[in-house]
Amino acid sequence: MTARKIRAYSLITALLLLLAASSAAPGCIYTANEELPEEIVIGALLPLSGNMQEYGIKAMKGMELAVSDINEEGGFDGAKLVIQYHDTAGDPENAVAGYISMAESGIPVVIGDITSAGTLAVAPYTSEYGVVLISPTATHPNITNYDHVYRIIASDKYQGRGAARIISILYPYVKTVAVVYADDEYGNGLRDAFLETEKSCGFEITGRIPLDADNDCYDEEVAMICDYKPDAIFLIGYTDEAGEIVRKVHEKGCDPVWFGTDSIVTEEFINSSGNLSEGITATMQSIRLDEDFRERYEEKYGNGNVDWIYCYAYETVIVLEEAIDLGGHTSDGIKEALGKVRHIGIIGPKVFDKNGDVPPSFDVLRVENGEWKQIKWREILQRKYDQEHIKKTSENH
Amino acid sequence: MNKNIKKHSRKNISDYLVFLGPGLLLAIAAAGESGLSEAVEIGAHFNFDLIWVIALILIFKFAFVNGIARYTMSTSETFFDALKNLPGPKNWAVFLIFAIYLLEMIAFGGMLLYGGIFLDYLMPGANYYPVILGILSLLVILLLLWKDSYERIEKIVVAIVILITIGIIYSLTEFHLPLGPIITGMNPLIPEGSLVPIMALMGAVGSGMNLVLYSVWLHEKLDGRRGKEIFTRFMKSVNLDLILSFVLVAVITIVFITLGSSGYAMSYLEHGESITIDGMICQVLYVISAIPYGMTVFLLFGYIILFGAVLTGMDGRSRALSSLLVSAFRIGTGEKKLYHIILLVFSAIIIGSLFLGEGNPLMLIHHAAAVAAVMFAVFGIIIIYLDLNLPAYARGNRLWLSIMGVGCITFLYIALKLESSILWSGLPLIERLFVVAFVLYVFSKTEMFGRLINGAAGYMDIFWTVAIFGAISVYGTMRGIEYYGLIINFRDLGPMIAGLLGGPWTGGLAGLIGGAYRYSLGGWTALSCFAATVVAGVVAGLFCYHYKGEITYARAALLGIIVESLHIIVIFPLLSAPDSLEAYITVVHGALTPMIVSNIAGLLIFVYIYKDRAGKLHVYRLLPWKKESTENIEEDSG
Secondary structure, three states: OOOOHHHHHHHHHHHHHHHHHHHHHOOOOOOOOHHHEEEEEEEEEEEOOOOHHHHHHHHHHHHHHHHHHHHHOOOOOOEEEEEEEEEOOOOOHHHHHHHHHHOOOOOOEEEEEOHHHHOOOOOOOOHHHHHHEEEEEEOOHHHHOOOOOOEEOOHHHHHHHHHHEEEEEHOOOOEEEEEEEOOHHHHHHHHHHHHOOOOOOOEEEEEEEEEEEOOOHHHHHHHHHHHHHHOEEEOOOOHHHHHHHHHHHHOOOOOEEEEEHHHHHHHHHHHHHHHHHHOEEEEEEEOOOHHHHHHHHHHHOOOOOOOOOHHHHHHHHHHHHHHHHHOOHHOOOEEEOOOOOEEEEEHHHHHHOOOOOOOOOEEEEEEEEEEEEEEHHHHHHHHHHHHHHHHHHHHHH | OHHHHHHHHHHHHHHHHHHOOHHHHHHHHHEEEHHHHHHHHHHHHHHHHHHHHHHHHHHHHHHHHHHHHHHHHHHHHOOOHHHHHHOOOOHHHHHHHHHHOOOOHHHHHHHHHHHHHHHHHHHHOOOHHHHHHHHHHHHHHHHHHHHOHHHHHHHHHHHHHHHHHHHHHHHHHOOOOOOOHHHOOOOOOOOOHHHHHHHHHHHHOOOOHHHHHHHHHHHHHHHHOHHHHHHHHHHHHHHOOOOHHHHHHHHHHHHHHHHHHHHHHHOOOOOOOOOOOHHHHHHHHHHHHOOOHHHHHHHHHHHHHHHHHHHHHHHHHHHHHHHHHHHHHOOOOOHHHHHHHHHHHHHHHHHHHHHHHHOOOHHHHHHHHHHHHHHHHHHHHHHEEEEEEHHHHHHHHHHHHHHHHHHHHHHHHHHHHHOOHHHHOHHHHHHHHHHEEEEEEEEOOOOOHHHHHHHOOOHHHHHHHHHHHHHHHHHHHOOOOEOOOOEEEEOHHHHHHHHHHHHHHHHHHHHHHHHHHHHHHHHOOOOHHHHHHHHHHHHHHHHHHHHHOOOOOHHHHHHHHHHHHHHHHHHHHHHHOOOOHHHHHHHHHHHHHHHHHHHHHHHHHHHHHOOOOOOOOOOOOOOOOOOOOOOHHHHHOO
């Protein structure tokens, strides 16, 4: 061996040693999966009964598909993943009871709640019990304030302002908007975020109409909406009530521009509002589905309209699998690992910041021929740039 | 006749093509570094408002490289050869470029770390970390460079060019380039909070200090040929190469700005709203993901761009430095061996910065780019100087001179305007040191200075020395910049010079004046600053004693490091008791580097001035009432 080769090999060896040394430090945190039990149990809080049942069942289906995918791949070194469900029936107190019972039984991580109200109710208990709570769909801005709480969906502080921005881009002629919102944590959070943009979006918010979930009919609210005669309605409601409002406002002879949020981006909303849903636009959290996933979904459930709740619930389990793989089956390990995970999946790239939030990213959808279809960002941006250009040019003149 | 025309036109076309290549290689590095690390963020925060900056930068940088190319083609020397023969202290520009290239390795660490993050997304579920991935990338780069095979590197880089071009064309099919805002962006406005990004753009867009490597590449292609004929024949090819390259850079940069702007639009964030690096990457990925396999392609291409930039950057810089060291300092070691040693030194710095920048790799890149922006002004002036000495046929025209002049002034102007934002680099303090340099220069011309360095100073001389350097110390505080309760300054410089000139007592007394003024200003660091100023003067006196008056540039720099480290790392925590470790780290992080840089700069000016008068300084006794050494006096009279 020549001296030159010896030098070259010495260099490579030195660098490899350095590499080994540097990899040892972070690596030693993640060795806990050597003593895994036969089953890895994680918890889930879902409304599997009551008026939020529709959302809860969709989430459960998404989670179960993820579990079956993970276990088919061999689970965690042979240990199967199992989700223990707790039916909250849409009641935040019930969600708290479920969380405490799971934490006391030694479950290190709980998925849930899918509602903002449930998640906000459980969140204060997480620091006491030290069990990670990760929500697939809770979007209230205040969820960001808790140490052990994560969510795979972006905060509504972005969606609220985004909705206002998109309304002004897509419907520049709209001068007055009424906010019709579900009177709960989700609806109030979005309403507040939307109201913050009032001065910057070029329209006036003329009405704020809460929807009480216990109402059987919304005649009074519909009358108020029609009295305001807004150019557009920002609708923050759940499938059935939203469908009913759209129908009744139309029956009263009003014809505003309808703009909704993620909670109405469901097949059920289109069924509930019928032809009137055509042209309704909504903003919602981004999803990047591949054809393979869509086909599997269709094979399993008979149609290819993959619901976003299903996707977010599926991806929550996949991200948790990655975290358990990295950090082990302990709450501390999972928490530490969640801070390091960089994940690209069917709902796009996900990475948690120090508050347990993910970076915001949204799509805009419109009902066309009885289906929610994404409006190309190219179209939206083109309009935005054109408007900004016209505004700047007129200012300069 | 026809044959002749064909032959002639073929020759003409081939003349245009001869030097196509080096510029395109530069475009890669530029597109890679600035596109990913600067332009995306600029687009996100400022939309298309800074397009005018990019246009101006590219015009200036075209003139910059054109100047270098004309020098190389007419003299057959590289720009680095020219640096050795500049007026002033011997090889000062060589030291400067050496320091800049070492500093740039910190940015390269940032790039590899950033690339590591890209890879981390590409390999979900794997137990990888960006730092480890960065080190692995560095290892591969070293293996590729170890054999000094330029041909191989060129092929790799060309492959990367093709990949990037495909990637960009692919991306353009999904989101358009908004011409309206781009045109409006040519209006030269400086949006609030955009000074640092503007400076980072100035340093990075169209390539950073890579540009001076153009002359090395050109020199290799010329293969010793020079003169008027070669110049006239091939300069058009060089210009074509540069124009194509800068147009390509402009297009790529605008595409990246569009990416950043689109990502922010679909995230519903406000322009200027803070966002993490991962947040920014996620947004870009969402935009790109509208294209099938867009995310994977972008991450992979992004990694290759960063990898390519580091690969070519390390290679070019190592080649240039090894050649410089051999020719400027007549080092016996072979150029190839030196090339390998420099690669290892670079690697050590890169590995250090990989760990240093783990939380925020873009910060490393931004800071290096900001320094590069200032260096463009310095090297721009050097190029103008070199140009004036070229033969008439190769000299730049008035338009070129105007662009260079205005460009250099603008780069410096933005740097000075920025002073509160780039505290870490100490640049604004160096600017103030020019005032001190002027005072020192005048002082050095006095008889008193002569008596001091010859050991013949009387009490009145010592009194005036204490007064003058105490006043410089006060000025150093007055012109300091407040940072987290600490005034970042060159207050220690006056006492240090007094200590070197008149011994520890003189230095200590000058420090007492400067320290007392600082103490009178109050603040939670007042006591430690007072003590540190006195200590600075005393330590300098002891330092001079230890080295028997032989204060070289390197020793002066060492003194600056010792004194400022004592100040910030030891005296400050002992006497000021920071509220928390975080407060301590904030001060150390923010103050140590600029204070070392500015004080060293002042000391180097002092060494330059005293070396003009004497070989070494007089060594004063530690106890002034004892008889002083007459060593220097004897030597001088002898």
